[in-house]
Amino acid sequence: MFNDFTADYLVGLAGGGFRPQPKVSGRLSSYDGLLMEAVGLSLPVGTVCAIGTGESRVEAEVIGFRGGRTLLMNLGGPAALLPNAPVRPVGPPGEAEVGAALLGRVVDGAGKPIDGLGPIRGAGKWPLAGKIQSPLDRGRVLQPMDVGVRAINGLLTIGQGQRVGIMAGSGVGKSVLLGMMVRAAKADVIVIGLIGERSREVSDFLETKVAGAARARSVVVAVPANHSPVLRIRGALRATAIAEAFRNEGKKVLLIMDSLTRVAHAGREIGLALGEPASARGYPPSAIAMLPSLIERAGTDVHTGGSITAIYTVLADGDDGNDPVVDSARSILDGHIVLSRALAERGV
Template sequence: TDLKLSAPHPLTRARIDQTFQTGIRAVDTFTPIGIGQRMGIFSGSGVGKSTMLAMMASRGDADVNIIALIGERGREVREFIERDLGEEGRKKSIVVVATADEPALARVKGAFLAMAMGEYFRRQGKKVLMMMDSISRFAMAQREIGLAIGEPPSSRGYTPSVFALLPRLLERAGTDEKGSITGLFTVLVEGDDMNDPIADSVRSILDGHLVLTRELAMQNHYPAIDILQSNSRLARDLLSTEQLERSGKARDLLAIYQKNQDLINIGAYQAGSNPRVDASIRANDPLMSFLRQNMDDAPPGDSNWE
């Protein structure tokens, strides 16, 4: 079977105007994902990517979950399926696995197989959630193949075929005239470098990005989403004017607090000297509490705005 099918024609893609409820407050309020949108999850290793994907798989309002674990550690596969995904998530999920020890060709084919499965359900009019962990390991597998057949290495040793293959895979997600594939693709950034060549390339192809930071994970703040670095290109189409205004105001308060955090922590800031900083100090704890969420805490989408 040919796994490298073409992406939907641009003029047959339905416009994205409905929100995909993930059940994660930080995402649904600040970086909303539309049905058929493609988002990247950018982070270093060990900051909670897999747990966040499992939360979305078990709570998201998709008909089918396609989960591709590409280049992952073999130990983590059963852990993810049995512990993180849980019974509710497993009921509507198909898992494609190509572990790190498998040949590079198997890892690349695994990613395309998962996408072909998603397209099959999309053609039936289903609402599909496609999760791929991780695009970086897919790119590394293609780099191995490229170097083996004599391609010249370019940035960080990645071959030209890697950058040609990324849009061929990622553009296949999205909407068509029948159904949708909402895509969540994780990107492992080496040394937490957001300007890594794969991160840069993927960010330019996708419709938004969630950035998970080690600083928040070290503070036991999960999911470790940095709201100020994250962005959804479809937020204006998915949120009402009032919701945009409220999320923008909250972002503004978080940014002011972050800018003045050192002064506040050492006691150098005098209360009353700047009303905006005072407002950010008052709002910081409630906002951080709102953004923290554990696996069992799943509010209905509309309650986030109350």
């Protein structure tokens, strides 16, 4: 027999439309330091899961399936995991926080603020992978874009909505050139993706290049090289999604990504972990195929009048102009600027 309190409580739950929902959970069956395998749960690719409990709890993203097992990759730091650790989904795949609430802020690949200014409130949502757009919705490149560098404006003019690559070896001056653009470019919003760079360089870039008035109109997505490859790719997707949302509002956006090569490196790590065959320079097919889908999201929207002018740095490993990433980017981008090491060494 129920007492009166229990009966009233159950009636209240029924009246409030309460419906108990089962909790999806699996267990960790394999972990080799990079790739995790879980059994007992079926989740879409891109879902974020929590693995383990207490202090050993880490987050991982679903990246594929194999033989009835779910494959995941760690999003955080060292994972002190045990066999049969619980695996639970904690977030849906594919959404990024966007909007004016992010202006002046610095976030990581997961969208968490890392600038010490507190949580981001009032942000909207936008698909990480972007929204499918018809080719006929893309506008032509008609207006010049003032990037704040006279040599580029006068001799290598960039148009609004154009996708341009800055190609060079290491230490030639790509980051310095990007800093000049951030400070002086004529754009409503500047979205900066620092992907796979050294942590010291990220801190230096923020303190010396993104300061003053430039900081107030900028959004920075910083994912240093010591972060997981999944998080590095998420950082590139997040920066592009933020730029797309501003373009959808009719704004002129300058998207700067440093560097496209580090994104391809992250794709290579994931592809090889999944067992894909390595082709040119060790890059699996998925690592190179990922670049067009990322670059093609920039451009002009004929309906809103907004545009994304994208500038990607492409690191030529060993100053090799035929590097697979350089060669692929050259074929997809609207134009490219090649920095000469010989001129840089002469101080020109």
